Amino acid sequence: MxxxxxxxxxxxxxxxxxQHWWPGETPFEVMVGAVLVQNTAWKNVERAIDNLRDAKLLTLQSFSSATIDELEDLIRPAGYFRQKTRRLRGLVEFMLQEYQGEIEKLRTADFLQLRKQLLALHGIGPETADSILLYALDKPVLxxxxxxxxxxxxxxxxxxxxxxxxxxxxxxxxxxxxxxxxxxxxxxxxxxxxxxxxxxxxxxxxxxxxxxxxxxxxxxxxxxxx
CATH class of the missing domain: 1.10.1670.10 (Helix-hairpin-Helix base-excision DNA repair enzymes (C-terminal))
Known part of the structure; x- marks a missing residue:
């Protein structure tokens, strides 16, 4: 049975x-969405992501070069924009420093070690970490x-x-x-x-x-x- x-x-x-989840054109966009959706509705996330896309800031490198003020303004529709900007900047810095900003290196990293690293980042809890692992990196985590x-x-x-x-x-x-x-x-x-x-x-x-x-x-x- x-x-x-x-x-x-x-x-x-x-x-x-x-259901065709997760909506996102690139793994990085999915990661951004996983952070922005904390404590808000997806429609608000879509507005923030559209802002980032229009500003051409939906790549790791372009996002990392944007100013805090610029990011906060663009992310504002998703709520808690200051906290979420800090969390996203922390995530981006981690990926650049530990994985040279290469998605493929994240995909092939040891699953448990990568999850532990994500959970150590400010503002990244189990649901956000697992959403990144599953939807952006195709890791087998529910x-x-x-x-x-x-x-x-x-x-x-x-x-x-x-x-x-x-x-x-x-x-x-x-x-x-x-x-x-x-x-x-x-x-x-x-x-x-x-x-x-x-x-x-x-x-x-x-x-x-x-x-x-x-x-x-x-x-x-x-x-x-x-």
Whole structure:
């Protein structure tokens, strides 16, 4: 019998179709988006990335040569523009110093070592690091987020107290190691979280509705937190 996580993946795949993630023309653009999307909606990220593209600052070298003031002004639509500018500059400096700014060197780097290096950078947490690794560098790591946690907790498939790495490990243990599956599953769960498993859930049209326990959404803590 297939695992719950695999059943979820197949159900969402059949119901929602390919998600074509992550939007970005180059690996560096994907990295920029992974930082800019922290604590904001993707539509705001798109505005900031469009600004950077219009200013011809969406390459590692051009970004590194831009002034802080210029970057802050262009990134402003994504919110927290000062913090995000510092985080992006730190990421760029790291790539230039440690990998000579070569994406291929990042791609072929030892996965665990590179993840450790990314997590050591200011403002780069597990979700951002894993998004960079998966979507920009094609590393086999599953990104989990608030939507993933909400969906799996409400269905009773994980403990509501599970942290990022516990949730990630739970899903990975039930799936083959496959970059394409990790990519698509995360994107599908974001779709469900955005449209159905919201803070106030809209279960009736959700593709996973009939996978809920007979008693409905699991426990009051999940209802309050989600």
């Amino acid at each position: 297939s695992s719950i996580t695999h059943q979820v993946f197949k159900r969402l795949q059949e119901s929602l179709g390919p 990104v989990v987020d608030t939507y993933t946690h909400r969906v799996f907790a409400r269905h009773g498939w994980i403990d509501y107290s599970a942290d990022y790495h516990q949730l990630q490990q739970h899903l990975v243990d039930e799936l083959p190691i496959d970059t394409a599956i990790y990519n698509e599953l995360h994107a599908l769960l974001v779709n469900v979280g955005h449209h159905h498993c919201r803070k106030t859930p809209r279960c009736d049209q959700c593709p996973l509705h009939n996978m809920l326990p007979a008693s409905g959404i699991v426990d009051n803590d999940a209802r309050r937190e989600c």
